[in-house]
Amino acid sequence: MDKPGRYLIVGSDGLIGKSLSRYFVQTGSSVLETTRRSETISKERIYLDLSKDPGNWDYPPDISVAFICAGITSLKTCREKLALSRIVNVTNTVKLARRLMQNEIRIIYLSTNLVFDGNVPHSRIDQPVSPKTEYGKQKVEAEKILLSEGDLVTILRLTKIIDSQKRLFSDWVQDLRSNDSIYPISGKCFSPLPIDYVLKVVNYLSVQGRQGIVQISGERDVTYEDVGYYIADYIGVSRDRVSPVPANGNSVDMETMPIHTTLDISGTVYESGISAPAVWTTIKQKVHQ
Numbered sequence: 001m002d003k004p005g006r007y008l009i010v011g012s013d014g015l016i017g018k019s020l021s022r023y024f025v026q027t028g029s030s031v032l033e034t035t036r037r038s039e040t041i042s043k044e045r046i047y048l049d050l051s052k053d054p055g056n057w058d059y060p061p062d063i064s065v066a067f068i069c070a071g072i073t074s075l076k077t078c079r080e081k082l083a084l085s086r087i088v089n090v091t092n093t094v095k096l097a098r099r100l101m102q103n104e105i106r107i108i109y110l111s112t113n114l115v116f117d118g119n120v121p122h123s124r125i126d127q128p129v130s131p132k133t134e135y136g137k138q139k140v141e142a143e144k145i146l147l148s149e150g151d152l153v154t155i156l157r158l159t160k161i162i163d164s165q166k167r168l169f170s171d172w173v174q175d176l177r178s179n180d181s182i183y184p185i186s187g188k189c190f191s192p193l194p195i196d197y198v199l200k201v202v203n204y205l206s207v208q209g210r211q212g213i214v215q216i217s218g219e220r221d222v223t224y225e226d227v228g229y230y231i232a233d234y235i236g237v238s239r240d241r242v243s244p245v246p247a248n249g250n251s252v253d254m255e256t257m258p259i260h261t262t263l264d265i266s267g268t269v270y271e272s273g274i275s276a277p278a279v280w281t282t283i284k285q286k287v288h289q
Contacts, residue, residue, distance in 0.1 A: 116256020
């Protein structure tokens with residue numbers, strides 16, 4: 001399939017949207033972004049707020065692929081502002097996607113491992129979804145509707161992108177080197193993905209026109225305390241300064257916290273030839289930055 005000439009990145013204010021835009025510009029692709037921040041609007045950056053009905057949104061011409069990265073991702077916000085988060089994450093996201101697909105624009109929709117309950121590792125694409133969080137439930141609903149709309153949709157489920165934790169880990173490095181202690185949440189796990197890997201897979205999907213559900217994930221789960229101990233070992237300080245703490249102040253989210261976050265990516269690796277790097281390689285890269 002020929003490489004599309006113009007990309008629409010819905011939600012360029014977030015980590016993935018911003019990174020996608022930068023990546024495609026660097027590779028010579030034509031990119032148009034959307035933003036909710038009216039003060040940042042420009043010729044290549046147009047206004048779109050999914051808390052408002054996009055049914056009559058005057059979408060730009062000559063778009064062949066749209067990446068839907070926008071949404072409310074905070075578990076707490078989705079739970080406490082249920083009506084608003086559902087409007088953004090389901091109702092208006094679906095309306096926007098339908099409007100684009102009516103004009104033969106392909107959709108790559110970013111989803112999450114939280115469509116599963118995390119009771120088993122490496123959740124498979126064909127495994128029944130079983131979300132425990134409101135955010136996960138909204139993603140399941142949007143996935144189901146979009147997949148029923150035809151063959152112009154790709155759902156990309158992914159685990160946590162480690163770059164979103166960059167500030168936390170750099171603070172840990174600084175604290176440990178200053179002879180201070182760090183306090184990772186005990187038992188909280190994640191399956192880290194570097195943003196560079198995510199971008200490679202998204203580029204592959206945009207070029208190949210892959211339909212249906214695709215999953216990407218780190219190779220295995222690690223806990224935040226595991227990362228704390230690793231950083232201490234890596235920079236040569238005592239593990240005694242790593243003091244895991246229970247998540248007493250965030251009990252609701254901890255109750256719904258998955259035991260496992262990994263997804264089965266065997267199909268993705270087989271098709272694309274792109275494998276996720278080892279977890280500790282990923283962590284080490286962030287420590288160096």
